[in-house]
Amino acid sequence: MAYVALYRRWRPQGFDALVGQDAVRIALSNALITGRIAHAYLFAGPRGTGKTSTAKILAKALNCDQGPTANPCNECPNCQRINDGSSMDVFEIDAASNRGIDEIRDLREKVMFAPVNGRYKVYIIDEVHMLTTEAFNALLKTLEEPPAHIVFILATTEPHKIPATIHSRCQRFDFKRVTNEDIEKRLREVADGSEIQADDEALKLIAIQSDGGMRDALSLLDQCGVMAETVTAETVRNVLGIVGREALRELVGAIGRQELSVALQLLNRLAEQGKDVRQILTELAEYLRAVLLYQASPAYHEIYLTDTEDAIAELAPLFGSDRLMAAEERLHQAMTELRFSARGRITAELCLFDLCRIEGSTVAALMARVEQLERQVQNGVPQAATVARTVRQAPAAVPAAQAPAAQQGPSVTAAPAVTLVTPAPQAVADVFPDPAQLDAVFERTDVVAPIQKSEAPARPAELPSQAEPEPQQAAAPVAVVEYSGDWADGEDLWKQTLEILKNEKKQSMVACAAGGYVTGYENGILTVGFKNQFMCVRMNDPDYKKAFEEVLLRLARQSVRLECVAAAKPAARPKAAPKPQAPAETVEPEVQAALDAFGGTLQKL
Known part of the structure; x- marks a missing residue:
């Protein structure tokens, strides 16, 4: 039969x-x-x-x-x-x-x-x-x-x-998808009735991989039943080409620690074992999804089908929610590219590169970089990549002997010095490869290191041996550039330039230049001020400057040199001087009456 x-x-x-x-x-x-x-x-x-x-x-x-x-x-x-x-x-x-x-x-x-x-x-x-x-x-x-x-x-x-x-x-x-519990229960009945030896873990894995289809689950059990006398989870993985929990755990850990070389070695090892690139990326997306949902709701037991609670809890601190969202977007993008890629291995390697370096231009990727920068600042950025400045937590105490009579009383203790650490632009170059994304970051007041008090105990102010507090370092003055020349015409020219670059999909240049404001336009020089010094330096780089000047040449029909300066925005704009008009020509009374009636102008062809 x-x-x-x-x-x-x-x-x-x-x-x-x-x-x-x-x-x-x-x-x-x-x-x-x-x-x-x-x-x-x-x-x-x-x-x-x-x-x-x-x-x-x-x-x-x-x-x-x-x-x-x-x-x-x-x-x-x-x-x-x-x-x-x-x-x-x-x-x-x-x-x-x-x-x-x-x-x-x-x-x-x-x-x-x-x-x-x-x-x-x-x-x-x-x-x-x-x-x-x-x-x-x-x-x-x-x-x-x-x-x-x-x-x-x-x-x-x-x-x-x-x-x-x-x-x-x-x-x-x-008809809805069958739940994993119902599929697993039915598979146990079929396995016992068909004299197929199968472990509970193997049946659970078959139920997960069947994606709610009872027929797919039975077909997979039938296929695994001829592979081995006892169907185990490893048998199911070999039949389906599944990567497995252990390998995924190592790969996610390497990505979380930003160890690109380790991640690439793991990818190479899986490829040598015959694992499909699409399967690797799909399971990686499922694992990162489990980590993200664990951070949001540890009681959501559906995620523990991917891995154990202890394993996910150990990997969760390596990621922030924004970084996980950016990783999911990048993985889905890579899986879409695989349909048109001749070498899927290259697509997977570039995807791992972006995941380890938090690269990408999506909103989630940018938020992930901000999140990483905040973590670095909160944990203390290495000294080589920081600029430290000393500020005071309160005004310096006045010695009791020199204090006015109205202020005589209990001794006043000098406020301890605090150190505020902020990252220099060079320190975040790796975190923000595109400087256009830094403007919003440096504007924020909450992205600062935690204030740390100096270790030296404060002495009473009235003691003669009290050393005079160091004067507070004054902040570098920010220059203010006044409006000059035909700045109004220059502003129109600048807006048209940004619009053209935006239509040409040069979003990074537009984002970098969006914080600028025209302060002058005369003698073929367009002056643009930037409140952020880092953005000003980037705009003066030859590649950016050349791209903007080429667009200005197309608009103005003459060579226009772009000068970007770091300056505060002037308080008020002067009124644009009225443009000189050509002397009116003598026209006949009938023509003048028609012009007055309809509000027209006379143009000479």
Whole structure:
């Protein structure tokens, strides 16, 4: 006897055997018991969730010798003929290969004939969304007013592709994905009934990988059953090419510690083991998703299907939420690129490079860099990459002997000095490769290191040996550049330049120049001020400066030199001087009256 696949051998034979579709089972059973049988049903849902099996159970329930009944006997001739596919009253049509108008016309002619053995003729049209528009139109009238002995059952995985006119004439039942617990329970019944030795961990892994499809789970169990005498989790991983928890744990740890060389070595090792690049990136995205959800809600037990709670808790401190969001965006981008990439290995390597360096131009990537910078500042940036300045927590105390009479009283203690550490622009070059992203960061007042008091204890101010406090270092004065020349014309020219660069998708240049303001335009020199000195330095770099001057040349039709200066914005803008107008020409009185009436001007051609 030929071998029968598990998903065929263990196909449900009654409504009670349906797995995970309680709502559909209850509704159809009640309809059969009460005799409220519709002439057309639409079964919609993902693949492998029991749509075709339910359609055959319904056909048996309608034609069983004891029916219509909610519990077909599976022993009468009608039930047996439906089970073995030899019934003359149940027709299963594949719409993917019979999708034309000719097939539907043939169906319309046959539905008029009475059933051969049973009470109803049942037409099961699988993947009905594949029918052409003409075929749907031909089916419409028959579906609207069918003979009393006809029942249509339409099954589809894409109900949105079915015309509304067909949709409205059917009773729709949505089949949901089967839960992992229900799949695992059913797999245990099938394994025990088929004499397949399988570990609980292996069945749980099969349930996860089946993605809610009972048929996929049974097919995978059938395949694993011939791989080894005892199906283990390692057997399932070998069949599916899964990376596995241990390797993913190492890879995520290397990414979290920004160890690019270790991450690339792990990728190379997995590739040598025959793991698919897409599978690696997919499982990496699932693992990082588990870490992100763990940070948000540790009680969400769904994430522990990816790895144990202890393992995820150990890796969670290596990431911030913004960095995890940026990583997910980059991984999905890489998986999209794999469809068009000739060498998927290169795409994966570049993706790991970005994940370790927090590269990217998305909002999430920029927020991740800000998050990393804040962490570095809070933890104390290395001295070589910082600029320290001493400030006072309170005004210096006045010695008691020199204090005014009104202030004589208890001794005043000098306030201890505090050290405020801020990162120099050079220190964050690796964190922010694009300087256009720094403007918002340096404007913030909360991105500072925690204030640390000096270790030296403060002495009473009245003691003669008290050393005079060091004077507070004055902040470097910021120059103020006054408006000069035709600054208004220069401002219009500057705005047009930014608009052109924006349309040319040079977003980094536009972001860098957005904080500038025109202060002067004369003698072919356009002066732009920047409150942020770092941005000013970047704008004066040859590559940026050349790009802007080329656009200015196209707009002004003459060479315009760009000068960027670090300066505070002037308080008020002077009024633009009125442009000199050409002396009015003498015109005839009739023409002048027309110009005055309509508000026009006279132009000489």
